[in-house]
Amino acid sequence: MIDISRVHMIGIGGAGMSGLAHILLERGSVVSGSDRADSAVIAGLRSAGAYIATTHNAANLSLSGEFPTAVVTSFAAIPKDNPELVAAHEHNIPVLRRSDLLAELMRTKKEILVAGTHGKTSTTSLLVAAMVHAELNPSFAIGGQLTGTGQGAHNGSGAYFIAEADESDGSFLSYHPEIAIITTVEPDHLDFFHTAAAYLQVFKDFIGLLAKPNELTTAGQAQTAGTLIACTNDSGAAQLAKYAHIQGHQVLLYGTAPACAELPEIPAGAVISKITPGAKGSLVQANIYGTEIEFEVSLPGEHMALNAVAAVLAGHLAGGEIPKLAAGISAFGGVRRRFDIRGVIPANNPHFAGLTVVDDYAHHPTEVAAVIGAAKETVMAQKAGGRVIVAFQPHLYSRTQQFAAEFAAALAAADIVISLDIYGAREKPVAGVDAGTIGNLINNYDAGTQVILEADLMQVPAHIKELAGPHDLVITMGAGSITTQAGAILAALEPAEED
Structure with a gap:
C-alpha cells in the first residue's frame, strides 16, 4: 500500500492528473499541486479544496501546511531538475508516476482497462456513459473530459473502476485488470520502445496480467478469470487475441461480421451486422452476447461504432443490461477533442x-x-x-x-x-x-x-x-x-x- 493521505501533484492541471486529483479529494485526501499557469481546470480543483501554485518552487511541497506523504509526477512531461521533484528526493518523500497513483486508487475495485494505440479515450468514455446509464455507478479516470459534464474522473460507489491503460511508457503494467479491452495495436511511441517488436511485447505483457481460468494466486486461492475483449477488425489486436487464446486466456472478439468470421476458433462477443452513416453519427445493428440490438452512436465512423459495441460488451460482463447500456451510448454527448x-x-x-x-x-x-x-x-x-x-x-x-x-x-x-x-x-x-x-x-x-x-x-x-x-x-x-x-x-x- 501507498500512503496517499496527503498528495502533491506536479503538473496538476493536466487532463490525467487533474482527474485523479478530484478522486483523491472525493476520498478525503489532502491535495496540493503546481502547474505553469491558471486554468479553468485549476480553478475547479481549488474550489474542490486543493492547494495549487502556478509556479514550480520547492516551497510548494508545503502548500497544504505539511509535507505530502507522496509526490506524483509525469516522468515524460516533468524534467528531472524540477525544483519540487528535487526537493521531494531531498526529503525522502516517495515519488510516484501517475500510473502508480491510479493503480493505488483502483486497488479496492474491480478494474476494467481500455488499452490500444488508438481509441482509448473514446472507448473509455463510451463505457463510462453506458455503465452510468445502466446504474452501475463506476469509478473512472479518462484521459479527456466528457462534453456533457466536463468530468474526466469520478469516485463512484459501484464495484468497478474504468480507466485508460496508457502503453506509451509501459506503465500500464502496474494494473490488475479483470476486463481488458484492446482496440488497436500498431507501432507508436518508438522514441521510447525503439522497435515495433518491443511495442508489441508490452501488450503481450499486459495480457499476461489477466488471470486465466482456474488459475490460483500465489497464496493458493482461486482467482476470478479475466477477460480480454479484442477488436478483430484491427490486425494488431486480432494478432494479440490469437496469442491470448493460445496462452489459455479467456478472449471475446468484437467487430464486423466478416472480420469476426476470420477467427472462428475464438468466441465473438459483439458482432456488427450493419452500420448506417448519418449526418451526426451512425445507426449500428449488432448481436451483443446473444442479444440483437439496434442503437445510435453520436460520433461518426466505423471506428466509433466498433468502440461502442466494445463498451456495451464490457459493460454487460460487468453486470449491465444490454438495452440500458446501449441507451447510454445513444445519449452519449462525446468527449472533448474526439470529433x-x-x-x-x-x-x-x-x-x-x-x-x-x-x-x-x-x-x-x-x-x-x-x-x-x-x-x-x-x-x-x-x-x-x-x-x-x-x-x-x-x-x-x-x-x-x-x-x-x-x-x-x-x-x-x-x-x-x-x-x-x-x-x-x-x-x-x-x-x-x-x-x-x-x-x-x-x-x-x-x-x-x-x-x-x-x-x-x-x-x-x-x-x-x-x-x-x-x-x-x-x-x-x-x-x-x-x-x-x-x-x-x-x-x-x-x-x-x-x-
Whole structure:
C-alpha cells in the first residue's frame, strides 16, 4: 500500500492528473499541486479544496501546511531538475508516476482497462456513459473530459473502476485488470520502445496480467478469470487475441461480421451486422452476447461504432443490461477533442451557412485517416455538397520523421489541407522537419488535394476564411496547440455583432 493521505501533484492541471486529483479529494485526501499557469481546470480543483501554485518552487511541497506523504509526477512531461521533484528526493518523500497513483486508487475495485494505440479515450468514455446509464455507478479516470459534464474522473460507489491503460511508457503494467479491452495495436511511441517488436511485447505483457481460468494466486486461492475483449477488425489486436487464446486466456472478439468470421476458433462477443452513416453519427445493428440490438452512436465512423459495441460488451460482463447500456451510448454527448463539434455557422450566414468546425486529437496516421473518413461520411450524409478541410499540426519531430509518408497518405483523403509546423512538446526542433515534411508529400497520393504550407498557427483562421464555403466541415487536428484555433475560426467566420 501507498500512503496517499496527503498528495502533491506536479503538473496538476493536466487532463490525467487533474482527474485523479478530484478522486483523491472525493476520498478525503489532502491535495496540493503546481502547474505553469491558471486554468479553468485549476480553478475547479481549488474550489474542490486543493492547494495549487502556478509556479514550480520547492516551497510548494508545503502548500497544504505539511509535507505530502507522496509526490506524483509525469516522468515524460516533468524534467528531472524540477525544483519540487528535487526537493521531494531531498526529503525522502516517495515519488510516484501517475500510473502508480491510479493503480493505488483502483486497488479496492474491480478494474476494467481500455488499452490500444488508438481509441482509448473514446472507448473509455463510451463505457463510462453506458455503465452510468445502466446504474452501475463506476469509478473512472479518462484521459479527456466528457462534453456533457466536463468530468474526466469520478469516485463512484459501484464495484468497478474504468480507466485508460496508457502503453506509451509501459506503465500500464502496474494494473490488475479483470476486463481488458484492446482496440488497436500498431507501432507508436518508438522514441521510447525503439522497435515495433518491443511495442508489441508490452501488450503481450499486459495480457499476461489477466488471470486465466482456474488459475490460483500465489497464496493458493482461486482467482476470478479475466477477460480480454479484442477488436478483430484491427490486425494488431486480432494478432494479440490469437496469442491470448493460445496462452489459455479467456478472449471475446468484437467487430464486423466478416472480420469476426476470420477467427472462428475464438468466441465473438459483439458482432456488427450493419452500420448506417448519418449526418451526426451512425445507426449500428449488432448481436451483443446473444442479444440483437439496434442503437445510435453520436460520433461518426466505423471506428466509433466498433468502440461502442466494445463498451456495451464490457459493460454487460460487468453486470449491465444490454438495452440500458446501449441507451447510454445513444445519449452519449462525446468527449472533448474526439470529433468534438465546436460550432456550426447559422443558415443565415451568406458565405459559410452550415459550415461545421470540429476539433480532434488525432496525431497518428491511422487516427488521421479514421477521422477524415468519418468526416467525409458526415458530409455525404448531409447531402449539401460540403468539403472536408483539415488544419493539421503534427505532434513530435520524431513521429513526423517516422511516419511522414503515412501521414501524407491519410491527409490526402481531405479536399484541402493546411499543413502546419510541428508541435515539439518534449522534443527539441530538428533541422529540416517542418510544415513541408508532410505537406510536400500529400499530392503524391492525391494530386487533387489542395495543400497550403503554413508555419504560423495564428494564420489558420485567415486561411479558412479564404478557402471555406457553405456546408464545409473544417477540422483542427493534432495533439498540440492547434486546438486553440477552433474557436478562432468560428469567430473569424461569424464575428459577434457590435452593440
